[in-house]
Amino acid sequence: LRCFSTSVRSTVMDEILSRVVAPLPTYETRDKAAPPPESNSLEFMHLYKSLDKEDKLNLLTKLSQDFGVDHKSVSDLAVKLLDAQLRDLATILQVEDRLRYSLVPRYRHLLSHISRVEGGVKFLVDLRTDLLEIISSKASDSSQIRDLNSTLKSLLSEWFSVGLLKLERITWQSPCDILQKISHYEAVHPVRNWTDLKRRVGPYRRCYAFTHAAMPGEPLVVLHVALTEDISNNIQGIVREFATLDAEEDLNKINAAVFYSISSTQPGLQGVELGNYLIKRVVRELQSEFPHMCQFSSLSPIPGFTLWLQGLLSQSRKEGRGLELMSELEWRELEQATDCAPGMGAIDALRKLIGTSEWMRSERLCLLLEPVLMRLCAWYLYGEKRRGYALNPVANFHLQNGATMWRLNWHADTSPRGVANSCGIMVNYRYFLNETSQNSALYLQNKVITASEQVLSLVSQFQKNSKL
Template structure:
């Protein structure tokens, strides 16, 4: 309710100014550059609540009116489909019902800085949608339609980041890695080389900023621990029988491109390139974190907050043998072998990172945590019936497979790994048939240029 009040009493004057400038862009003789610069300046200074009001106003005021299309609908309904007028009337209706928002966004996208503005605009739209009660889909779908035209075929190119790449690009990727953050540029240097690779997907209108990038470790067999893929200071790891490419960090730099499938394209192009470069590499998989497993899933379950989950707090005990449960209860001073007391003991133990150094506790916790984590990534769904975990949603949505044997216990025992996912990491497997499926899905996949790749 407070949020609604703030939205009503916010800086509506600023919203009106931005909307007026947007409406001004419709005029053919409008000073486009001047108006667009005004929009950017005002928009960048707006708060989230004001942006919500702006999105609402754009949807309501930049829309086709009923009276504008009603005569054409009536004429079409009265026309027989075999009549020569049918395609003419249909084309006219399509033209008349074309979104006024789309026309403006197309103008904006063709101006210097326009595409980047729209990327940030949609990123804000997605952020607002998480809490807003408004239906913002009409605006979002218009921008998605535009992006699907801009982010395809000749506009995109893949580039490998090497020691020969511009320092600014290496530094940018170092600063944008949120999966495994880096403290120094030297650490980024350890992630590029013969068996540590980095690839980035660029758009020709945004050549100084990759839209998404991926870090790859070439290994012998499937890496199941972060220590197997994260490079150590002092040089590359030696492996004479490299046969697997592990994707261990994938980062999008543009929130506004969420849901457009560019991650799938990036992985597909990298798989295609690596297979052609080295025929011995036949296996492709990730070593991925499980963000939210502890704070937004297991911890709430142990506290009894299970309303939105398939697994209930009373079901946690079923993952433990009676002996393991009794051992855990003994660690906190004893208790009955029943759900609430075991959950309280687990909450106490897992809230302290010291458990990861205790061999007996690790033995008791390994199988239950692995199986609960697998249930989380494979079975728990969001309101759209997609995997609740965002990383699982990304890779499973891309076509990767996962099984319980791909869930790795204490694969990342760092403080961050324990707080994020009780140290668990997952291998999502990209099978041999996956690339051919990608080719069928993206008609122009093979026409995405690969630049800056050096023969090794």
């Protein structure tokens, strides 16, 4: 296709689409219709894969515009429905059903049929990745593209319904192919080498994934768990410690399960609940393996904290409101420690400090900054909102699941990445199993965050200073 001019390509696409996107059967014959030949689906898949980015957008735009809902017949039925309001219920139901049928876009059937072809489901997951990219990059702002995306999402939600997922425990006995993917997908605490990977599936560790019959050998969401004596307050002890590589697990040393990494691997499944269900299933699995275990908690990163803090400092400097962030005493100590001019200089010094990780090596600076950064971070997690929900996406994820914002941990991730993202602070979201339903409802319906005393106390220290 690539050798043709734009307009020729466009014509060819039109021609193919009108051939492969079968017209809808009438409402009356909808159960009698033959499924279109598999070759339609294959042709569409083949065409799509052969296109470059720009033509993909063109094709999807055409598909969403020309093969969607027939608005005329929808509005006709709307008229009929209003007419039917005075008649009996059966008639109303009948017209509603016809209306419902007429609101199904024609391309939905194509998507359904593609899912039946070998490799079709994976194709659609990848197609949705493209759609999301188009939407977020504003390559198109058409309502139809958004409709196509939401139609596809709702189909994927059915196909990836939790009842159809399989929980697999990943161990060193799992296929190399899977383990390599696990390693590749680990975004939170990157796997450095195969010994590191072996560690993460070895003793005192559990690694679980959801897989799906239509995408064999492809972990969809992966959860890494550390089995520990107490709820971990740093990540070094989990991903950097190799002493136990060949140890036998000692049941007496296993009191807590710490979820230290959860990664979704398929961008195209965005918005399809998987991680939430994986955590719940794993908790059940662990409870059956360790009946007496009762501490379940994440040890989570705080992406965006440093960035947010830089923004805050920058704004404070502009508005000259530094005092709201730190007490006078703290500013003075900082000035001395950084050897800078008082006033705005200290803010600049602080911005420079947290721009690198060097302050971590100075005991003095660490002592000085700990209370400051901890209360700022508590506020960032607890107080900063977007549409009423926690701004931080990791916090939002665990709070939706019903976890409690339990403990902020200083010097919890001293890797360059950890320091750069969140000044080395990490947070435990703890799952109190008999409270998660209620917490989840409170958060989702009333936007209330459940938090521990430690967190609340840090938050109130922040508020006292900032007078917010």
